[in-house]
Amino acid sequence: MAVTLPPTPVALLLREVDRRLNLTERLAACFTDHRQPDLVEHTVPQLVAQRLYGLALGYEDRNDHDQLRADPLLAVLIGKAEPKGTDRRRAQDQGKAGAGKSTLNRLELTPEKADAKARYKKIVYRQQPLDELLTDLFLEAHTEPPARIVLDPDATDDPVHGNTICRWPWRRGRRSSRSFFRYPDVEPLRYRNQQFGTVALVRT
DSSP states (O other), X not given: OOOOOOOHXXXXXXXXXXXXXXXXXXXXXXXXEOSOGGGOSSOHHHHHHHHHHHHHTTOOSGGGHHHHTTOHHHHHHTTOSSTTOTTOSSGGGXXXXXXXXXXXXXXXXXXXXXXXXXXXXXXXXXXXXXXXXXXXXXXXXXXXXXXXXXXXXXXXXXXXXXXXXXXXXXXXXXXXXXXXXXXXXXXXXXXXXXXXXXXXXXXX
């Protein structure tokens, strides 16, 4: 079954929302690109946009992009100069303007300490700017500054069994369970936002 994007108005509306928030550009700025510029065919903003648009339009599996990459509409959405991919360097990539699953995999799974010497994975995310961006986006959705932001990471109980990696014991009521994440008890954090000033981040 061929993988194609939804009707044009839906996809274009998504792009306009992105432009209004400047989301993909701001998210792309949270990455450091160690690739050689003269060899790059897909910029970090284009890769981020392709992955986000795919997720928003119902294609959460990276494998879907091996077909979506040939969709001219997707190429237009992410800002490709040649939507039909006729300017690609390799013969096997002709007609496919977007990135494939392997390139997107490297975007998402590059180790934090990777550098220009890494063989394949050279696009590194930076945790602090990414955390700050998520907080800023939340605050920008408010016309009045919230006195504090309450983080509730324990809202969902995800039981695991056996010696599953990353498990952590915890209790909810009288039931003992095991969760994938551990959130230490910490004092409220103070985050300074350009629009609202200092906001307290607290955990339940």
